[in-house]
Amino acid sequence: ETMAEPPVIIWRQEVESVLRYRDLVPRLEDALGKFSRRDSAEVVQPVRTAVPLQKHRGFMGLMPTYMENDGVLSTKFVCFYKREKGSTLPAVQATVVLLDPERGNIKAVMDGEVITAMRTAAVSAISAKLLMASGAEVLAILGTGTQALSHYTVFTEMFSFKEVRVWSRTKENVERFVRSVGGGVKGCGSAEEAVRGADVIVTVTGSTEPVLHGQWVKAGAHVAAVGACRPDWRELDDVLMKSAVVYTDSREGALSESGDVILSGAQVFAELGDVINGTKPAEREKTTVFKSLGMGVEDAVSAQLVFDQWTAKETKP
Ligand SMILES: NC(=O)C1=CN([C@@H]2O[C@H](COP(=O)(O)OP(=O)(O)OC[C@H]3O[C@@H](n4cnc5c(N)ncnc54)[C@H](O)[C@@H]3O)[C@@H](O)[C@H]2O)C=CC1
Numbered sequence: 001e002t003m004a005e006p007p008v009i010i011w012r013q014e015v016e017s018v019l020r021y022r023d024l025v026p027r028l029e030d031a032l033g034k035f036s037r038r039d040s041a042e043v044v045q046p047v048r049t050a051v052p053l054q055k056h057r058g059f060m061g062l063m064p065t066y067m068e069n070d071g072v073l074s075t076k077f078v079c080f081y082k083r084e085k086g087s088t089l090p091a092v093q094a095t096v097v098l099l100d101p102e103r104g105n106i107k108a109v110m111d112g113e114v115i116t117a118m119r120t121a122a123v124s125a126i127s128a129k130l131l132m133a134s135g136a137e138v139l140a141i142l143g144t145g146t147q148a149l150s151h152y153t154v155f156t157e158m159f160s161f162k163e164v165r166v167w168s169r170t171k172e173n174v175e176r177f178v179r180s181v182g183g184g185v186k187g188c189g190s191a192e193e194a195v196r197g198a199d200v201i202v203t204v205t206g207s208t209e210p211v212l213h214g215q216w217v218k219a220g221a222h223v224a225a226v227g228a229c230r231p232d233w234r235e236l237d238d239v240l241m242k243s244a245v246v247y248t249d250s251r252e253g254a255l256s257e258s259g260d261v262i263l264s265g266a267q268v269f270a271e272l273g274d275v276i277n278g279t280k281p282a283e284r285e286k287t288t289v290f291k292s293l294g295m296g297v298e299d300a301v302s303a304q305l306v307f308d309q310w311t312a313k314e315t316k317p
């Protein structure tokens, strides 16, 4: 019997050097569609297990996924925390493990932070591509952390907004963000100022209370809501949740993890994959919310892409 090769380790800088949005986006669209078909030969992906780290006000999320037809088996370990204002500790830390589905050995262990930042932002951009009104001109981002930056990058790469606005809890954070993207973004003094009249709104905060209020949101706007991934955490208020057509990545995920969905009592209209598969409509003219929780299948296709590109680079003479 032959021994399996030892796992390769692909760390942050290498992931950064091989992963590109233009390669990632089509793979994620394909994965979202496959997930929503609920065919176990395509995707087996249980709802994330979240182990509370009570002492540290966080959770360890375990996100196993198997794509039988594609031969991809993976799991992500993601620790996420509720951080105090001024904390220098990271809010999210992640590692992705890729396995051989036949033998069960680990093929690769890779950094999961870049994957998490990029695949989450890419899926939000896919939601905007499908659900924002045509002729959208103004983008508003609430939050200035890791996800704010990846969302800014892919949204400005895929679309041409005339104006991008950003708001965060502190003036310093807003200024730092504006500097880090090299200007071209309008820093705002309040969330309301940032979102009034915006066509697309991205919420990427660590808040556990609503930061976006329906009263401020323009009719027909599209909201990609990325934070608040616990059943008792909120980012959006009831007014917005009840007046919008609500889309999610996973219905089961939203009904077990999204405080915005569960506590507002809003109905989930469709998954993004349903829209991609053409089984549910994209209500572009209406106010839409895409409630993102994050799925293992997104990490699986991202990790496979990193592995393939890393392998091709390593074996090049
Ligand atoms: N849906 C998904 O797939 C994913 C969701 N997330 C979630 O997205 C959120 C952002 O993640 P990162 O950018 O990595 O975190 P981060 O810590 O880098 O950034 C968080 C931002 O939110 C702000 N913030 C924190 N508490 C706030 C409050 N009470 N009110 C207003 N702003 C507040 C911070 O000042 C910072 O600008 C987190 O809730 C995280 O759990 C993260 C990864 C994937």
Ligand SMILES: O=C([O-])C1=[NH+]CCC1
Pocket: 061, 078, 080, 092, 116, 229, 293, 294, 295
């Ligand atoms: O999907 C993901 O990686 C996460 N969702 C919420 C925190 C991390």
